Amino acid sequence: MAAGTDAPAGTTIAVGSLSFSLTNEWTAGRFAHLRRALTLVPQSVLKVVDGLSFQVKSQTSGGEDGEYDIDKHRVIMYSSAWQANAARYGGSEWPVYAIAHEIGHAIDRAALRKAWSTFQGSKGTSSDEKALTTARSESAGRYVNKKGTFELEVPLAGKEGAFRKAAAKDGVKLPSKNATVLEGTPTEYASHDWEDVYAESFALYTTDPKLLELLRPTIYAYFAKRYPRKP
Ligand SMILES: [Zn+2]
Incomplete structure (x- = not known):
């Protein structure tokens, strides 16, 4: 073209x-x-x-x-x-x-998409449902059964998964149990939602990896190991 x-x-x-x-x-x-x-x-x-x-x-x-x-x-x-x-x-x-x-x-959310697709093709037994609801996105989002409807939830608290642990090492944290804003996120925009901590970090890793390495070295290392720039 x-x-x-x-x-x-x-x-x-x-x-x-x-x-x-x-x-x-x-x-x-x-x-x-x-x-x-x-x-x-x-x-x-x-x-x-x-x-x-x-x-x-x-x-x-x-x-x-x-x-x-x-x-x-x-x-x-x-x-x-x-x-x-x-x-x-x-x-x-x-x-x-x-x-x-x-x-x-x-x-x-790739792992959640895969888990959902598997669940859709299943008989919907309790073990099928368990496989769906125990799947986690990299930012620790999950499907939760709300009276028969599966909704995606991403709790603000907790350090589940390698991405959140990496972010915690770089100072990303919920300052108190009832806080609604994360501290230490790589951009201010990311402070309300772990999915946006991930997406903002990823956008930096993609467009300016050296800046991410400088700002949040452990998050950078997480991406560099999992998604190397040269295969
Ligand atoms: Zn976003």
């Missing part, structure tokens, strides 16, 4: 044997940001989210500039991501960072 051409719905982006796609049209400028983000994300990460699709929506969320839909395995970017100032962030333009952040949510 020539530079400067809008990318229609159904466009696929091949990265080696992996494939990503657009569910609707992306302008040339926005598509260039997506391609840039996919170039920066280590291949060891892309393998885990193979088949991910991308959609752009002309709306603002009032909060985050995008979201990850685990059921559709889709990143939805809001046009607000391109309305922010064009300042560089973590070594990249803001939309590239924002896309990397959403890919971070997809990678964080």
